[in-house]
Amino acid sequence: MEWRDEGIILGLRRHGETSAIAEVMTRAHGRHLGIVRGGRSRRMQPVLQAGNSVDLVWRARLDEHLGQYQVELTQSRAGRLMESATGVHGVQAMAALLRLLPERDAHPRLHDAFAIILDSLDEPAKAGALYVRFELAVLEDLGFGLDLSECAATGARADLTFVSPKSGRAVSTEAGGPWSDKLLTLPEFLTNRERACVDPADLADAFKLTGYFLNRHVFEARGIEASVSRESFCAVALRALSDNPAAALPEPMKAAIP
Template identity: 80%
Template sequence: MEWRDEGIILGLRKHGETSVIAEVMTRAHGRHLGIVRGGRSKRLQPVLQPGNSVDLVWRARLDEHLGQYQTELLTARAGRLMESAIGVHGVQAMAALLRLLPERDNHPRLHDAFAIILDSLVTPEEAGALYVRLELAVLEDLGFGLDLSQCAATGAETDLVYVSPKSGRAVSAEAGAPWADRLLALPAFLPDRTKACTDADMLAQAFRLTGYFLNRHVFEPRGVDPPISRESFCTAALRAMPQPRHDQPPVQEKM
């Protein structure tokens, strides 16, 4: 068995004296493991770093075997990612998120989104919002997608400001007003891609929204805690965002 693909390094673990088992998010073969002979050598260590894109050739006698990788570097990101908290925690949080997917399931759009977000970590004010969209995409691919396109009660496609915690569907301001304290806030940039995530409060709402459904549908049923790397990334991303501007009463001049 043999195939060739591109992928992004998620993590490594030691194998024998000189080799490693590389966990890679490949474009056409999903999250896939393979042995890299000599992976702990000075030549390959800089290549096999989380966040780097690599060209892969995988070989095994049978398809169900672990198999071996031959790798060549395509895009080096690891050094830059290590320069900031948002980079360090971002690659770890996304790796933990992608590990929720079944091994070897094909998810090309998640591979592509992963690469885009890794490249965006140099502009932290964009990274948090992109990461939230990745969480939404993972929920969808796991079968728990949210419907943020129209109001669950009226069918309206505008003024969507809530999400039902039961159905995962958007709710308009008017329809949701009587139950506002029971609904989750829906930041405007999620249902409307023409709008931007403008401040830390808006991003915090988005993190709470996706975090709620990840806990409900993924972490709690599997009996696991949310990864610490997600909390660390959320904290770093919120610190990088502009703080919201609250209207202040005019200062009266003393006579």
């Protein structure tokens, strides 16, 4: 068995004296593991850092085997990501989200969104908004996507300010006002592509929104807890936004993430 693909390094663990097992988010083969012979060498260690993009050749006798990777670096991001707190915690938090996906289950849209976000993750003022959109995309690919397009009660597409914690659907100010204390807040930047996230309170509401549905549908259902890296990233992203308000989302993100 053999295939070729592009991917992004998620993590690495030791294998024997000189080799390593690389966990990679590939475009066509999903989250996939493989042995890299000599992966702990001085030459390969900089290549196999989380966040780097690579070209891969995977070989195994049978498809269900772990197999071996031949790896070639195509884009180095790890060094730049390590220079900022949002970069360090963000790549770890996103890797933890991708580990929620079934192994070897292809999610090309998430791979592409992951790459786009990594290119801006070291820009602290943008990092939080980018990351929360990635959480929405992961929820959708897991089958628990939120419907933020129209009001669940009236069908209105304007003035959407709440989300029902039961249905995951948006609710307008008029329809949700009487029950606002029981609804989740929907920040405008999540429904308006032209609206930048410049208010730390909006970002905190967004983290609370995605965190609620991740806990309800994923973490509690699997008997696990949210990763420590998510909590750390949320803290540094909120602090960064307080110090330096964000610009609008870059154009590629609008096409890559719902």
